[in-house]
Amino acid sequence: MQILDTPEAMRSLSESWRREGRLIGFVPTMGALHEGHLSLVRMAREECDKLFASIFVNPLQFEARDDLERYERPFDRDSRLLRETGCDALFAPSVEAMYGAPASGEGRLVQTFVEVKEFGEILEGAVRPGHFRGVATIVAKLFNIGVPHRAYFGEKDYQQLKVIEQMVRDLFFDVEIVPGPTVREKDGLALSSRNARLSPGERKAAAVLFRALRKGATLVESGERDAARLVEAMRAVCETQPLVEVQYVAVVDARTLEPLTELVGGRPARALIAASVGGIHLIDNITL
Amino acid sequence: MQILDTPEAMRSLSESWRREGRLIGFVPTMGALHEGHLSLVRMAREECDKLFASIFVNPLQFEARDDLERYERPFDRDSRLLRETGCDALFAPSVEAMYGAPASGEGRLVQTFVEVKEFGEILEGAVRPGHFRGVATIVAKLFNIGVPHRAYFGEKDYQQLKVIEQMVRDLFFDVEIVPGPTVREKDGLALSSRNARLSPGERKAAAVLFRALRKGATLVESGERDAARLVEAMRAVCETQPLVEVQYVAVVDARTLEPLTELVGGRPARALIAASVGGIHLIDNITL
Numbered sequence: 001m002q003i004l005d006t007p008e009a010m011r012s013l014s015e016s017w018r019r020e021g022r023l024i025g026f027v028p029t030m031g032a033l034h035e036g037h038l039s040l041v042r043m044a045r046e047e048c049d050k051l052f053a054s055i056f057v058n059p060l061q062f063e064a065r066d067d068l069e070r071y072e073r074p075f076d077r078d079s080r081l082l083r084e085t086g087c088d089a090l091f092a093p094s095v096e097a098m099y100g101a102p103a104s105g106e107g108r109l110v111q112t113f114v115e116v117k118e119f120g121e122i123l124e125g126a127v128r129p130g131h132f133r134g135v136a137t138i139v140a141k142l143f144n145i146g147v148p149h150r151a152y153f154g155e156k157d158y159q160q161l162k163v164i165e166q167m168v169r170d171l172f173f174d175v176e177i178v179p180g181p182t183v184r185e186k187d188g189l190a191l192s193s194r195n196a197r198l199s200p201g202e203r204k205a206a207a208v209l210f211r212a213l214r215k216g217a218t219l220v221e222s223g224e225r226d227a228a229r230l231v232e233a234m235r236a237v238c239e240t241q242p243l244v245e246v247q248y249v250a251v252v253d254a255r256t257l258e259p260l261t262e263l264v265g266g267r268p269a270r271a272l273i274a275a276s277v278g279g280i281h282l283i284d285n286i287t288l
Numbered sequence: 289m290q291i292l293d294t295p296e297a298m299r300s301l302s303e304s305w306r307r308e309g310r311l312i313g314f315v316p317t318m319g320a321l322h323e324g325h326l327s328l329v330r331m332a333r334e335e336c337d338k339l340f341a342s343i344f345v346n347p348l349q350f351e352a353r354d355d356l357e358r359y360e361r362p363f364d365r366d367s368r369l370l371r372e373t374g375c376d377a378l379f380a381p382s383v384e385a386m387y388g389a390p391a392s393g394e395g396r397l398v399q400t401f402v403e404v405k406e407f408g409e410i411l412e413g414a415v416r417p418g419h420f421r422g423v424a425t426i427v428a429k430l431f432n433i434g435v436p437h438r439a440y441f442g443e444k445d446y447q448q449l450k451v452i453e454q455m456v457r458d459l460f461f462d463v464e465i466v467p468g469p470t471v472r473e474k475d476g477l478a479l480s481s482r483n484a485r486l487s488p489g490e491r492k493a494a495a496v497l498f499r500a501l502r503k504g505a506t507l508v509e510s511g512e513r514d515a516a517r518l519v520e521a522m523r524a525v526c527e528t529q530p531l532v533e534v535q536y537v538a539v540v541d542a543r544t545l546e547p548l549t550e551l552v553g554g555r556p557a558r559a560l561i562a563a564s565v566g567g568i569h570l571i572d573n574i575t576l
Contacts, residue, residue, distance in 0.1 A: 100457075112403065112405070118399060147462075166399055170429075
């Protein structure tokens with residue numbers, strides 16, 4: 001596996017693959033890899049001729065400096081996992097390479113932003129202002145550098161997936177976005193790099209998020225169509241855990257993320273949930 | 289010359305050129321072509337193997353609906369001129385094709401924006417809020433659709449040129465931006481599609497913009513280094529024409545557009561000017 005740390009080197013590798021007519025897959029990550037990331041890498045490995053991943057902890061998508069600084073960066077372990085899972089290349093640039101060097105006389109950290117309106121301002125976007133602007137901006141940069149045919153995003157970050165799909169459609173990026181299913185612990189907790197920061201008690205309590213989502217899905221299966229009652233029932237499940245502070249529970253149109261008042265046939269719905277557990281921000285979602 | 293009206297057709301043509309190893313040039317326009325546009329087309333024709341132009345009156349970069357509606361659209365004349373000047377293809381999409389169809393149930397006019405901060409908010413950006421967001425967004429779309437190697441922009445719209453250069457750098461578009469010199473009438477007035485809307489008296493008065501800029505350049509040649517005095521002298525020239533209402537006169541760093549207080553060796557400077565003449569917005573600029 002080649003490790004590349006400059007946009008120029010990554011672009012030139014991708015160009016050489018394109019000249020050979022290879023189908024190029026891409027899995028963007030912030031490192032601190034877990035089975036959720038690796039399942040995307042495996043899916044991409046099956047579908048593509050050449051495959052690169054990126055590791056870049058993107059400062060622009062962190063609203064809290066503290067969260068950014070505490071974000072784990074186990075680079076050697078991550079790059080070993082990617083190599084073992086079959087990546088051909090790892091793109092791991094510096095902040096300076098991606099955003100310009102603010103040290104140089106006329107530099108500034110960032111100047112150009114990609115903003116996905118509406119999608120970027122609701123739910124997670126309301127809890128974390130600027131977050132999706134950071135996500136869309138870095139993904140646009142990565143797409144233009146690595147020029148993949150396909151890019152893989154986990155459904156665990158469902159709103160992020162919708163933001164990226166919308167950006168690709170609106171800006172005509174020639175990239176197919178492939179969603180990958182959420183990978184879970186035995187008790188249902190969605191894998192997240194942030195789970196490692198939970199205390200044993202918080203870790204146990206955090207499983208209530210998925211129990212709440214399953215409660216919603218079960219109610220829908222048994223005929224419930226009223227979104228407010230679904231939200232209420234899911235909230236009630238979460239409230240059995242005092243360590244879990246719910247930020248939002250929402251029942252939305254699965255494509256547009258518009259809040260629904262009622263579930264109707266032919267309009268796919270999704271339940272989204274976010275909570276703070278011991279100060280750690282966790283999210284999850286489920287098809288209804 | 290092929291005329292294409294869908295992003296899919298344009299992309300597929302560009303892909304076929306790339307497969308043949310052709311160097312692709314691109315001249316984006318809003319139509320209502322004049323010698324300024326055609327000089328860019330000629331330059332591109334010399335330098336590239338294959339050449340496409342676009343005609344798209346971009347609603348997102350007009351702040352006034354009135355200005356948008358009055359914008360001339362002489363399509364047959366424009367396409368004849370492009371053909372005669374050697375374009376291989378003309379991309380002329382509908383608003384719906386570029387921004388999605390707001391008529392469809394869940395549509396909205398635009399959702400994803402590209403914003404070049406700072407550059408986009410000063411000078412023209414202050415006079416026309418949202419203008420450069422519209423420019424950057426449409427150019428990002430056009431670059432992703434036509435995937436040119438080189439794109440040609442007139443220096444007459446100097447700030448626009450800097451906004452695009454910055455966007456290309458920041459988002460890592462693999463496109464070389466080539467500036468073309470301003471083309472002028474005999475009396476110095478910079479060619480603009482808007483000039484046609486001036487009354488004969490306004491047309492004559494409008495030439496004062498370039499006289500003012502030349503006054504600035506002459507003063508610098510004779511040793512003036514104080515930006516405030518340069519601005520004052522250029523304003524004074526404009527004020528000899530009561531039909532010309534100055535919006536701004538600025539002396540800025542030619543690369544960063546930062547206002548200068550003093551001209552110093554090794555820091556290229558540019559004078560920019562904007563005025564309303566009979567309600568028509570005109571801009572011009574010169575190297576100092």
